[in-house]
Amino acid sequence: MPKERAAKKSRVHQTIQKQGIAFNKDFGQHILKNPLVITSMIEKAALRPTDVVLEIGPGTGNMTVKMLEKTKKVIACEIDPRLVAELQKRVLGGPLQNKLQIIVGDVLKTELPFFDICVANLPYQISSPIVFKLLLHRPFFRCAILMFQREFAQRLVAKPGDKLYCRLSVNTQLLARVDLIMKVGKNNFRPPPKVESSVVRLEPRNPPPPINFQEWDGLLRICFGRKNKTLGASFRCTKVLDMLEKNYKIHCSLKNIPLGDDFDMKKKIEDLLTENDYEKKRARTMDIDDFLGLLNLFNTNGVHFS
Template sequence: MPKERVQKKSRQHGDIQKQGINFNKEFGQHILKNPLVVNSMIEKAALRPTDVVLEIGPGTGNMTVKLLEKVKKVNACEIDPRLVAELQKRVLGTPYQTKLHVIVGDVIKTELPFFDVCVANMPYQISSPFVFKLLLHRPFFRCAVLMFQREFAQRLVAKPGDKLYCRLSVNTQLLARVDHLMKEWDGLVRICFSRKNKTIGASFKFTKVLEMLEKNYRVHCSMKNVAIPTDFDVKAKVTDLLEKNGYELKRPRSMDIDDFLGLLNCFNEEGIHFS
């Protein structure tokens, strides 16, 4: 999954800096700040109330808190004791305190506990060894939603003949089904900029676009065991979504990253995806 870098500083990030805590480049530390990206990752994980989640590199806990709202327990592995203190302080005295177990140390050298789902915003330095560690983990887990830098993510899903096809590609695809989830992001942006001077509403009226969205929506409903209304009309659904959220008359050339993330989130909330 390609990494989205957001320039705006979150309140939590600002608070950390005020307290004199600088991020350690040696650990590849970067805080996942945009709530739309956090929500999208959690939505993809399809979490259940009985799940135990393994989170790698929780940082200041922006995603951790969201996970704690939805699952039975979160095992968060963090190498930096300073961030561990911030994370524990964040849940202190809340109902989430007893649901959070923090593992302090290097995840590559740590014996992983039992978990159903792994969710992580991965530092580049440990991406490859962590993937191999995860693939060999027993007992089997249900799924992992991992955010990587773009080129690394492309290596995971590369096919024979691709220039990025390598040992990592072969081993990963041998032992797991791998999907490039934020291909969804590329799909959204490609549709929007296919006619960058036209409105967003106009860009989503093309037949091929609507057919693709309807197919993905039906797959989503099937996976979630949700019945599709007999009178379902993808064109009406998309038009209503864009109008309701104020995107229909916007033009891609004047939209910033947060606008596109907001648009993606609107579609995700309705179970309509771009992969």
């Protein structure tokens, strides 16, 4: 082996030995090492002594220990058994041991218990599914303070007309109040990720809007499939029309509504969009009220998306 490669390998090995654990990139492991960022996230969470806190991806427990000191209980979800052992070691035999509950496994496949608040430096590859797992969780929690990749965080708060405005923006803002609360540079992590990060505060809307979320998301998938297209163009797509026609026929058979031989789904959709001034609208400039109006228009005319 050439000398340079041997020296580099040796340096990497020493670094890992110093850290005690080789971090697993498959799990998106980037440990938050800056105590000021940790303290700031905990302050933004406004924890109470009676709170049960959910932490996703506690890593080596830098934030966990601080939260255990301030709350009734911390439920930590961790997929990596090596980090679970590290976390258990930190509280073993001390007064905090009984306040910590560890759930070992994939948080996306785990049924979450009751919690008041969620604070997490998330593995970035599960950002989107975890947001909706949390927002559809019942009973409601007070708020979540979550670390995301910066562009993902900007998508969450984007407004109609913004470059990053997308289905994720609309879905999240339908179910929660979302605020960007701080930026975090990559050097605050070990090892540093390739991207900058931001912390977001999510506060679920309670009660939630009285709509079927699957229907709502089905509508948004069509509208945002090509967000710069007009709705008229998006709904003329053969695949979309086939799906809507199938659903409409099921609706009619359940309600005993006769379908004429000359029934044309394409014409029905075009008429609904044109008569209600949606034909020329584009998803990228529509707000939540526009989409709620569109869903209501379709549903009251027997057109369904799930």
